[in-house]
Structures are given as structure tokens and as C-alpha cells.
Amino acid sequence: MFAIYDTMRMVKEDCDIVTRGLGKVMSAGVLLLAAGTKGKRLIGENCRLMLHSVVSGHIGELHNLENELEEVQWTQDQYIKALAEETNMTEKYIKNLLNRKINIYLTATEAVEYGIADEVF
Numbered sequence: 001m002f003a004i005y006d007t008m009r010m011v012k013e014d015c016d017i018v019t020r021g022l023g024k025v026m027s028a029g030v031l032l033l034a035a036g037t038k039g040k041r042l043i044g045e046n047c048r049l050m051l052h053s054v055v056s057g058h059i060g061e062l063h064n065l066e067n068e069l070e071e072v073q074w075t076q077d078q079y080i081k082a083l084a085e086e087t088n089m090t091e092k093y094i095k096n097l098l099n100r101k102i103n104i105y106l107t108a109t110e111a112v113e114y115g116i117a118d119e120v121f
Contacts (some may be wrong), residue, residue: 001028005082008035016040021108021117026050031079034086034116043117049106053098054079088115 019036021043
């Protein structure tokens with residue numbers, strides 16, 4: 001996700017990126033939809049978005065698990081920071097949503113209200 005996100009940010013310096021949300025946009029897809037050029041982020045009327053905390057699964061020795069937990073926390077923090085930069089939501093608001101520990105579903109209209117997309121088509 002971050003490789004694509006960083007590439008999009010680099011490309012946007014030279015040209016616009018149009019993004020379109022169709023069907024069900026989940027996880028990393030929410031950030032990538034929001035990362036398009038403002039004014040050119042479109043979402044289908046029947047599209048649903050789903051936000052959730054970073055998911056991981058690891059096994060192994062305690063020291064490795066502690067290390068992996070730090071990495072998962074870094075990923076979560078970076079995701080929140082990036083999503084806040086691309087939308088109308090604050091980092092605190094996004095953290096509060098994710099701390100509900102459930103999948104958060106949004107309609108296309110809500111996605112526009114939150115600044116994830118610009119226009120419902």
C-alpha cells in the first residue's frame with residue numbers, strides 16, 4: 001500500500017490522478033482512493049467503503065513477536081497520518097473510529113462528507 005501511495009504522491013507532482021471507487025473499497029483501497037487528485041476522486045453511488053485497524057498474524061518467539069508488534073503499530077500510525085492528510089478527518093477522529101475495534105462501513109455520500117472522495121457518480 002505505501003509503495004503505491006508514495007508513487008501516487010510523486011506522480012501527482014507532474015499530473016493529476018483520477019481515482020474511482022466501485023463496489024467495495026476496503027483497507028488500503030480507502031487510502032488509495034483518497035490519494036487521488038482532489039476534485040478528481042469519484043465514487044459510485046452504490047459503493048461501500050470499509051475502514052479497519054491493521055490486521056496481522058504472527059507466530060514465533062516472544063522477542064520476534066514484540067518486534068512485529070512495533071512494526072504493526074508503525075504501519076497503523078502511518079496509515080492514520082496519511083489518511084488524515086488526504087481527507088477532512090483528523091488523526092484523532094480516525095484513531096477513535098479504529099479504536100471501536102469493528103469494521104467501519106461508509107456509504108458513498110459519507111465518503112464524500114469525510115473527504116475520501118469528491119463526487120458520487
